[in-house]
Amino acid sequence: MLTNVDKSRAKRPLFIVFVLIVVLSIFMVMSLSGQSEQTDIPEQQLAKILSEMEDVGQVFVYFHYEQQKEKQFLAVTQQQNITGVIIVAQGAQDVHVQRLLKQTVGNVLQIPTHRIQVVAMQPKEEAK
Structure with missing residues (x-):
């Protein structure tokens, strides 16, 4: 027991x-x-680094992804490839800054510069 x-x-x-x-x-x-x-951390990290460059100012970055499905034995995996980037920066009205941003992002992400769009940020209205 x-x-x-x-x-x-x-x-x-x-x-x-x-x-x-x-x-x-x-x-x-x-x-x-x-x-x-x-999920947004890579964009935020890149924006933070780019904003530290001379004459660039505040930056927002958006990645466009292309999803591809690969069939493997008993599994389907999805890969996300960056196919385009939009950069909105305060200093982007300067052509030199636009070119610098395109070259830098193209080199870092290993994508062609024609897939990178750089635009100037809209000026913020000051609070009254």
Whole structure:
């Protein structure tokens, strides 16, 4: 006959397995939610770096992606290739700044400069 001590020892592995499953589930949910929040990070990082360049000012960047499906054995994966970039910058009314932004972004992203559009940012109206 099992005593109370033996019964508690028998339940211990089940409790440990249950705790591990709960911890792994929480970790997976947190990592998946973290991935969805990081979708704009490359654009934000590039905008931050470009805004530090001389005469550029504030910058916003948008990437256009082309999705391609590749069929593999028992799986379908999706790749996202950058096919175009829009850069909105305060200093973009200067032709030299436009050219510098196009060349820099083209080199960094390894895309041709004709796929990069640089436009001047609309001046902000000062608060009255």
